[in-house]
Amino acid sequence: MSPVAAKVSGLLESKYLGWIALAAALLAPLLTASPYSLNVMTTAAIFVMLAAGLNIVVGYCGLLDLGYIAFMAVGAYTSGIVSRAFDLPLFFTIPAVLVMTILAGLIIGAPTLRLRSDYLAIVTLGFGEITRITANNLAVTGGPSGIYGIPKLLTFGDFSVHSPAVFYYVTILIVAFFVLASARLGKSRLGRAWRFVREDEDAAEAMGIHTYKVKLMAYIFGAVWGGFAGVLFASHLTAISPKTFIFLQSALVLMAVVLGGMGNMRGVVVGALVISLLPEMLRDLSEYRYLAFGLLLVVAMVFRPKGLWPARPHEDERKKNKEPQETAVDAAVSRGESR
Amino acid sequence: MTQIIWDGLFVGSFYALIALGYSMVYGIIKLLNFAHGDIYMLGAFIGFVMLTSMGGLPGALSIGALLVVLLVSMAATGGAGVLIERFAYRPLRKAPRLAVLITAVGVSFTLQYGVSAIMGPNPRSYPVRLEGDVFDILGARISLPQVLLMAIAAILMISLNTYIQKTSTGRAMRSISLDMKGSLLMGINVNSVITRTFFIGSALAGAAGVMSGAYYGKIDFMMGFLIGLKAFTAAVIGGIGNIQGAMLGGLVLGLLEAFGASVFGGEWRDVFSFVVLILFLTLRPTGILGERVTERV
Numbered sequence: 001m002s003p004v005a006a007k008v009s010g011l012l013e014s015k016y017l018g019w020i021a022l023a024a025a026l027l028a029p030l031l032t033a034s035p036y037s038l039n040v041m042t043t044a045a046i047f048v049m050l051a052a053g054l055n056i057v058v059g060y061c062g063l064l065d066l067g068y069i070a071f072m073a074v075g076a077y078t079s080g081i082v083s084r085a086f087d088l089p090l091f092f093t094i095p096a097v098l099v100m101t102i103l104a105g106l107i108i109g110a111p112t113l114r115l116r117s118d119y120l121a122i123v124t125l126g127f128g129e130i131t132r133i134t135a136n137n138l139a140v141t142g143g144p145s146g147i148y149g150i151p152k153l154l155t156f157g158d159f160s161v162h163s164p165a166v167f168y169y170v171t172i173l174i175v176a177f178f179v180l181a182s183a184r185l186g187k188s189r190l191g192r193a194w195r196f197v198r199e200d201e202d203a204a205e206a207m208g209i210h211t212y213k214v215k216l217m218a219y220i221f222g223a224v225w226g227g228f229a230g231v232l233f234a235s236h237l238t239a240i241s242p243k244t245f246i247f248l249q250s251a252l253v254l255m256a257v258v259l260g261g262m263g264n265m266r267g268v269v270v271g272a273l274v275i276s277l278l279p280e281m282l283r284d285l286s287e288y289r290y291l292a293f294g295l296l297l298v299v300a301m302v303f304r305p306k307g308l309w310p311a312r313p314h315e316d317e318r319k320k321n322k323e324p325q326e327t328a329v330d331a332a333v334s335r336g337e338s339r
Numbered sequence: 340m341t342q343i344i345w346d347g348l349f350v351g352s353f354y355a356l357i358a359l360g361y362s363m364v365y366g367i368i369k370l371l372n373f374a375h376g377d378i379y380m381l382g383a384f385i386g387f388v389m390l391t392s393m394g395g396l397p398g399a400l401s402i403g404a405l406l407v408v409l410l411v412s413m414a415a416t417g418g419a420g421v422l423i424e425r426f427a428y429r430p431l432r433k434a435p436r437l438a439v440l441i442t443a444v445g446v447s448f449t450l451q452y453g454v455s456a457i458m459g460p461n462p463r464s465y466p467v468r469l470e471g472d473v474f475d476i477l478g479a480r481i482s483l484p485q486v487l488l489m490a491i492a493a494i495l496m497i498s499l500n501t502y503i504q505k506t507s508t509g510r511a512m513r514s515i516s517l518d519m520k521g522s523l524l525m526g527i528n529v530n531s532v533i534t535r536t537f538f539i540g541s542a543l544a545g546a547a548g549v550m551s552g553a554y555y556g557k558i559d560f561m562m563g564f565l566i567g568l569k570a571f572t573a574a575v576i577g578g579i580g581n582i583q584g585a586m587l588g589g590l591v592l593g594l595l596e597a598f599g600a601s602v603f604g605g606e607w608r609d610v611f612s613f614v615v616l617i618l619f620l621t622l623r624p625t626g627i628l629g630e631r632v633t634e635r636v
Contacts, residue, residue: 111621290452297445305438
């Protein structure tokens with residue numbers, strides 16, 4: 001490895017990288033603080049939070065969730081409805097959001113997590129649609145026009161947290177906290193169990209990990225992250241409608257996680273920033289944007305099935321001694337030959 | 340009442356046609372082909388382009404022309420399915436399941452937004468609209484095009500079933516779904532059989548696409564998304580991997596949906612079918628005709 005490359009990779013693996021990124025995010029408004037750029041940056045920060053939550057489910061635990069935006073919808077709608085009904089600032093709806101997102105995670109996770117992971121993928125896809133259609137049909141969620149005039153996040157007398165710059169800082173701090181929390185969670189005992197389940201579910205079960213419970217925990221954590229991102233989202237836009245929570249959004253969050261590097265929090269943050277900021281820069285190419293994302297997803301999986309910047313395995317040394325033994329037939333199948 | 344049953348069966352036969360492709364592919368290589376619904380969409384658009392380029396057709400010719408268009412679209416979507424398998428799924432045949440699923444999502448995305456970039460994001464209306472006499476049977480209003488389309492669907496399904504049960508390729512498909520390595524050792528050309536499976540499944544979805552375009556008259560690039568989900572539900576209801584199960588599941592789902600919509604109201608139709616899906620996965624994940632499959636390590 002050349003010295004420059006070594007330095008770059010050293011910087012990327014540095015434990016201060018997260019703090020550097022946080023500092024950059026906090027200093028960014030000093031460079032540009034037009035309402036437009038603050039809006040874009042706040043949206044990007046919320047997107048980072050969504051990706052951090054989905055990373056727990058997809059990256060750590062290896063469960064494909066294709067309706068992740070539904071949890072954001074549950075969070076946003078719960079906080080919007082509760083705060084308008086009781087005339088509370090959004091901050092005080094957090095307990096209700098917590099309860100509702102955990103419930104949503106249980107409802108969808110409990111029946112499906114016992115099954116093969118591909119069933120989970122398609123059921124979450126259906127769940128995303130159910131949530132959107134239900135919000136569209138019910139009166140309490142405002143039907144197709146949604147909820148508007150959502151109260152502010154927090155108000156102290158005259159001081160409101162809703163001037164764009166202040167809200168940006170609040171968002172950054174909350175998102176940073178959740179990103180840090182999910183990175184720490186990945187290193188915890190539970191996080192190790194998640195990775196074990198992802199790599200080999202049967203072996204994990206045999207080693208005494210209650211795989212169902214562990215998967216459900218991943219699912220619930222992901223749901224809570226999504227729900228809180230929904231609260232921030234509702235507070236940012238002050239209006240929500242079912243059209244916001246379409247499958248495209250779930251797919252974009254998934255792309256951020258996959259392209260960034262499944263399981264690697266740093267990669268996921270970078271992926272989320274790229275996916276959310278790139279369209280702002282490439283407005284002219286908007287028609288081909290999603291086409292390019294789709295192709296990129298296929299190409300990335302064919303050539304780098306662990307994502308562009310995957311989590312670095314810590315068990316390198318031990319793996320070397322235990323190369324998987326390929327039989328001749330295996331080799332033929334993988335080479336695509338038949339005889 | 341008979342009206343509801345008839346409508347359910349009609350919609351159900353579309354679900355069944357698409358569910359077949361899902362089920363065949365899943366049965367053989369255990370892959371959930373998310374792009375399958377989008378193949379249906381692709382079929383509708385290929386048919387649209389061909390019919391538009393033919394210009395205005397006299398009404399009498401439209402059924403014959405439609406049949407020709409149907410066959411050509413089936414060949415085209417079948418080819419698309421083969422290409423997708425070759426370039427997106429085959430390199431990943433031994434990759435972790437998550438990677439394959441994500442690839443399938445990527446393929447689906449590519450098809451959706453590729454069509455949207457070429458044909459524009461707005462709905463298009465089909466140049467040929469099937470119209471015919473409506474007659475009354477036991478209180479149900481049945482139109483001639485409905486009968487025609489159901490007959491086509493039935494012919495396709497019966498010939499598929501014969502193909503799988505009677506021909507040597509069909510036997511090879513069944514054998515691969517039981518044990519891929521064993522089939523390889525027995526001298527079956529696994530890759531060519533998988534290619535054929537993708538061709539047939541995609542061609543059936545393409546046929547359904549043209550038929551629904553001609554019947555409902557309106558197509559757009561997202562039309563495959565919801566029906567793909569429904570077809571998966573149908574495949575699960577019948578027992579995924581089981582060919583007769585997929586046909587049965589499609590009809591059952593169509594009926595359930597028709598009754599659900601008449602009880603809870605049309606706007607809850609889709610929610611109702613997903614609830615059915617979740618109930619089935621909870622209570623009987625192997626479906627009506629599926630056998631209990633043990634996962635081999």
